[in-house]
Amino acid sequence: MSDAETSTGDDGPETVQINLRLTQAFLDDIDTTWEEQGFNSRSEFLRYAARDAIKHPEFSREGWKQIAASEHDLRTGEAELVSREDVLTMMDDDTDGE
Numbered sequence: 001m002s003d004a005e006t007s008t009g010d011d012g013p014e015t016v017q018i019n020l021r022l023t024q025a026f027l028d029d030i031d032t033t034w035e036e037q038g039f040n041s042r043s044e045f046l047r048y049a050a051r052d053a054i055k056h057p058e059f060s061r062e063g064w065k066q067i068a069a070s071e072h073d074l075r076t077g078e079a080e081l082v083s084r085e086d087v088l089t090m091m092d093d094d095t096d097g098e
Helices: 024-036 042-055 061-076 084-096
Strands: 005-008 014-017
Touching (some): 024 042
16 A cells, blocks of 8 residues: 555545556646636546546446547537427327337
8 A cells, every 4th residue: 555645634534545557648638627617626636537437436437438539429410409398299209100
């Protein structure tokens, strides 16, 4: 185990500082994402991502890849958003054919 720094806040549980090694390109992607998503800091974003991964282990790595691919398609114009109403209409059209 590494030498981790700990601190206890007056209004919360003890926190532990860890070191994490990432490629610069990945860190750049993280920085872009946390800023675009409105997080206050890189640390806040990484805590949120880690907490989400622990609370929802059923959400697989493949699911994250699909979300990233969809986001890429939307940003590059290779796909477009569909409204809830359009989805409901498409579902109604599918059931009419049965």
